[in-house]
Amino acid sequence: MPVLPVPQFKALPPLSLYVHIPWCLKKCPYCDFNSHEIREQGNQALEDDYVKALIKDLETALPDIWGRRLSTIFFGGGTPSLFSANAIDTLLTAIRMLLPVEHFAEITLEANPGTFEAQKFADYRKAGINRLSIGIQSFNRQHLQALGRVHDDQEAHRAVEIAMKNFDNINLDLMYALPRQSLQEAQQDIETACALGVTHVSAYHLTLEPNTLFHRYPPKLPDDEQAAQMQEIIELTAANHHYRHYETSAFAQTGKESRHNLNYWLFGDYLGIGAGAHSKISFADKIVRQMRYKQPKEYLSRAHAGDSLIQTQQQLTIDDRGFEFMMNALRLSSGFDTVLFRERTGLPIAAVQTQLEEAEQRGLLVHDHLRIKPTVLGRRFLNDLLQIFLPENNPAG
Incomplete structure (x- = not known):
């Protein structure tokens, strides 16, 4: 069988930056993300150390992305809003010093209602954050308790109120097919989210992921038929409020689609820095995937010692390229x-x-x-x- 020539890229795709902040107030029983309960909220030394490690991580990665411009930046977690506005400002200043950033780049910060303070979010806006993604999950008090969330329904509404005073581009994350959730309750959640007038809503089906508390002790969930009905109601309600269903779980007002996520779904490139962050970077003749060391303690100690922060690196095969492109792009409705x-x-x-x-x-x-x-x-x-x-x-x- 003849050896096929290695495909060459005429031009590299858009580049995004993902910054992972791995701490949260409490680990949710359904969550399989790389997140860890913070032992001491407001730990200034930990925050300072981690910001320094992130900047070092970015500096070390520069040769892989030299001369390329960032189109979006996303602070994910964990709960990035546990970090002060000053820490986010320091990071964004360092990023802009090290890399060219598009003038109207989308810069998103994930936030959870249990961390909302009016002045803090005004300061995030001043630091350069121009899009907020709030982990509401539900506006129903009982369901929030069942999901192990640290906020209640009143705090959820208060968080959106504070966000809308400071930001004009806001996503709300919701979940459906929750423990003992009825069709009417799922509809009420999506109705509430849409009526608030935010620019973007994400609605995710709750799944029992391995290595989570819910996987070990499964709660009673709606069956597949009920979950499908909930999905249909969510899609219909969002459409009635003029949100376009542009991706499997995403609904947006016109022109307010998540540019960061669109870059993922259209097989663009992204550099991930921070504990456990993933990267996908194209070169002229190859595509490389990387993962940073996952445990925050190890990540910090390696950064402090000047050791490599990349735990795994692999080159995509020709077959992988086609599948991974389709796996992402076919999530888009259009x-x-x-x-x-x-x-x-x-x-x-x-x-x-x-x-x-x-x-x-x-x-x-x-x-x-x-x-x-x-x-x-x-x-x-x-x-x-x-x-x-x-x-x-x-x-x-």
């Missing part, structure tokens, strides 16, 4: 331009032609030489659609 596949993977669309034809025959997507997009059926059965593109299903692989 699909993607066909030419983007070659631009972001270096491969001709013919590399997945057999899978495209199978998916179309099964009614899961439609495609032509200009655009590829999932059908309503494909969006509803997204896992079935993505499985078609798994590398083991690639006859050329």
Whole structure:
């Protein structure tokens, strides 16, 4: 079998920066993110150490992204709003000194209602944060308790009120199919979120992830049929409030889609700094994935010692490129331009032609030489659609 030439990129994709802050007030029983309960809130020494480590991390990563411009920045966690506005300001100043940042770059901070103070969020805005993503999860007091959240329904409303005084671009995270949640309660949550007039709402199906308390001690959840009904109600309610359902779990007012997440879904590049952060970086002839050391203590000690912060690094195979592109881009309701596949993977669309034809025959997507997009059926059965593109299903692989 002839050895295929390594695909070359004519141009590199847009680049985003993800900054991981791994601490939170309390570990939620459903959460499988790299987050750790903070033992002492307002620990200035820990905050200062971690900010220094993040800046060192970014400095060390510069050779991989030299000369490239940041289109978005995202502070995720954990609960980044546990850090002071001064810490965020210090980080953003360092980022701008080290890398060119687009003039109107989207800069998002994740925040949880238990950390809201009016002055603090005014200061975040002054520091350069221009988009807020608030982890509401539910406006129902009983469901918040069942989810182990540190805030109640009143604090959820208060958080949105404070946010809207300082920001004009706000996302609310909701969850549905919660323990003992009724159809009416799921509808009430999405109605409340939309009525508040925020620019973006994300609605995630609660799943029992391994290595979580809920996985070890499963609560009683709505069955698949009830969860599907909840999803339909959420989509209909959001549409009635003029939110466009542009991605599997995301709803936005016109022009307010998450630019950071769109870059992920369209197989753009992102540098992740911080404990456990992931990166995907393209070079002229390869795509590399990296992961930083996960445990905050180890990450900090390695940064302090000047050791490498990258725990794992791997190069994507040709087959992986096609699958990973599809795994992300087919989450978008409107699909993607066909030419983007070659631009972001270096491969001709013919590399997945057999899978495209199978998916179309099964009614899961439609495609032509200009655009590829999932059908309503494909969006509803997204896992079935993505499985078609798994590398083991690639006859050329």
